Amino acid sequence: MTPPLLSLRAAELTLGGRVLWSGVDLDVAPGEFVAVLGANGSGKTSLLKAILGQHRLSAGSATFLGEPLRHGDRRIGYVPQQRLADEGTPLRGRDLVGLGLDGHRWGVGWPSRARREKVDEVLDAVGAAHYARVPVASLSGGEQQRLRIGQALAGDPRLLLCDEPLLSLDLRAQGVVSELIDRTRRARDFGVLFVTHDVNPVLGMVDRVLYLAGRRFRVGTPDEVLRSDVLSELYDAPVDVVRARGRVIIVGAPDQTHAHEHEHDHGADLP
Numbered sequence: 001m002t003p004p005l006l007s008l009r010a011a012e013l014t015l016g017g018r019v020l021w022s023g024v025d026l027d028v029a030p031g032e033f034v035a036v037l038g039a040n041g042s043g044k045t046s047l048l049k050a051i052l053g054q055h056r057l058s059a060g061s062a063t064f065l066g067e068p069l070r071h072g073d074r075r076i077g078y079v080p081q082q083r084l085a086d087e088g089t090p091l092r093g094r095d096l097v098g099l100g101l102d103g104h105r106w107g108v109g110w111p112s113r114a115r116r117e118k119v120d121e122v123l124d125a126v127g128a129a130h131y132a133r134v135p136v137a138s139l140s141g142g143e144q145q146r147l148r149i150g151q152a153l154a155g156d157p158r159l160l161l162c163d164e165p166l167l168s169l170d171l172r173a174q175g176v177v178s179e180l181i182d183r184t185r186r187a188r189d190f191g192v193l194f195v196t197h198d199v200n201p202v203l204g205m206v207d208r209v210l211y212l213a214g215r216r217f218r219v220g221t222p223d224e225v226l227r228s229d230v231l232s233e234l235y236d237a238p239v240d241v242v243r244a245r246g247r248v249i250i251v252g253a254p255d256q257t258h259a260h261e262h263e264h265d266h267g268a269d270l271p
């Protein structure tokens with residue numbers, strides 16, 4: 001078996017005096033796509049920050065490629081939660097991707113031609129070459145998101161952490177962005193931890209899910225975890241998981257009481 005990229009053992013995170021999750025055992029293998037699900041405040045973003053070395057585990061251990069996690073490891077790429085670029089920023093797509101090279105072997109100090117070629121290669125890979133010279137602030141959310149993924153890929157990561165990369169994108173852009181991540185993780189064999197509160201756009205790509213709820217968690221394939229009996233036990237309350245037209249709809253999760261009411265508004269509320 002391929003050794004895991006990331007291993008969490010009995011991992012616990014406490015922030016502001018509150019335990020967010022504990023006892024988490026998780027291995028992420030090269031090329032594996034793991035969706036991290038759970039309601040607002042369940043600690044999904046904090047999990048990514050712990051893996052980035054920005055939060056210290058309060059118990060347990062975490063290793064990356066067999067060594068303890070360290071802050072600023074360039075082999076871990078990060079696509080932070082989407083924020084639209086500030087109006088008026090002069091930054092262009094090429095600049096954004098170039099920032100991903102800094103600290104990398106293609107970064108500052110490399111001949112400008114090699115650097116330029118590497119930026120072009122990444123822009124092509126994410127399908128952003130034709131708008132690479134346009135100021136980022138004038139691009140659509142989906143276009144900006146492709147560039148952010150390009151920026152993370154420029155460092156040739158072994159593990160890619162994505163925090164709600166589909167947030168506020170329309171259905172078409174959600175498809176483009178998720179397929180881009182899926183295609184590149186297969187081509188380059190990197191692992192993906194993908195935080196989302198709607199698993200549906202990536203349901204066909206996900207190998208396993210980590211579902212966080214009220215300090216507790218479940219790990220398994222979508223079929224193993226996204227089930228009424230499993231989530232009812234996890235929440236310690238009756239929860240129905242309904243599969244309809246290829247979508248998973250979760251009804252009755254105590255911390256998601258409003259989710260299904262808004263499904264038709266933006267289609268992104270449900271795990």
Ligand SMILES: Nc1ncnc2c1ncn2[C@@H]1O[C@H](COP(=O)(O)OP(=O)(O)OP(=O)(O)O)[C@@H](O)[C@H]1O
Nearest residue numbers: 015016020038039040041042043044045046047197
């Ligand atoms: N640095 C911090 N210090 C104290 N508490 C924090 C810190 N960072 C996050 N928290 C708290 O930890 C909890 C989990 O936050 P986190 O952002 O990880 O949740 P999440 O599952 O990603 O939620 P969302 O879906 O809303 O993004 C929240 O209650 C948050 O207020």
